[in-house]
Amino acid sequence: MATQPTSSTAESAVGDDLVQAALRASRALGKDVADVPVIAIAREAGVSRSTLIRRLGGTRAALDASVRAAGVDPGGQAPVRTRALDAAAALIDASGLAAATLEAIAIQAQCSVNTLYTTFGGRDELLRALFERHSPLLAIEDFFQNDGDHDDLPTTVRALYRLITDTLTREPRVAAALLAEALARPHSPAIQNLLGRNAR
Incomplete structure (x- = not known):
């Protein structure tokens, strides 16, 4: 198992709170950071899984890089x-x-x-998992659960549009590519599978 750093002076892309949460979860589970489930890190950080994924930009690579910058080897190859x-x-x-x-x-x-x-x-199940990771649905769910008062409709709609736009333009541009595919080939089996699964 990786050891805890003595100091952390390197500036990282991921906030120190998430780095420290990942290290605590790593110690608690007796696993390298790379082998700790995202949900365990989210619980340790006191945030939802969807919030954590959003803050990581949809990939654990940024977290692993930040843990490494803090002086800890995040562990072996990702799952x-x-x-x-x-x-x-x-x-x-x-x-x-x-x-x-x-x-x-x-x-x-x-x-x-x-x-x-x-x-x-x-492939269909892989694409479904990818859509869940990169779609705006998790961010929208967080928006309505955690972002306070939504009594002012125009402000709420503007904030929601901004959130969706941010999701569609964030790299890698998976959500935008899937939307383009849905508009260009709405009857393709891959798109029909995604729509069918996420309409339930």
Whole structure:
């Protein structure tokens, strides 16, 4: 297990509160930071899972980099699920939804296609998990649960539009690519699967 740093002078992309929460969760579970589930870090930080994911920009890479900057090795290679979702996001951001084949994702995530089937059950489930990670739905849920008073409708609508715009323009631009795919090919099996799952 990684050791706690004696000091943290390096400036990091992720707030020190999240770095310290990750280190506490790591010690409590007896695991490297990279192996600690996101939900455990969120609980330790006193925030919801969706808030944590939003603050991390949708990927654990920023947290791992900040932990490393604080003088702690975050641990081994990220889990296959994390690597696969990061790989799929990078492929979609660069070349659109069609580029995110299981074969391409497996190459970029440094795993086998069989491992992706074992982890996700197939491409549709992988894309669903990716959509959950990058869609504005988690941020909208947080907005209405945690962002105070929403009695002033025009202010609330403006803030909501700003939140959705921020989500669609944040890199990797997965949400924007999925929206473009939905508008261009609304009857494609991948889009129909995503819509069907998230309309429930």
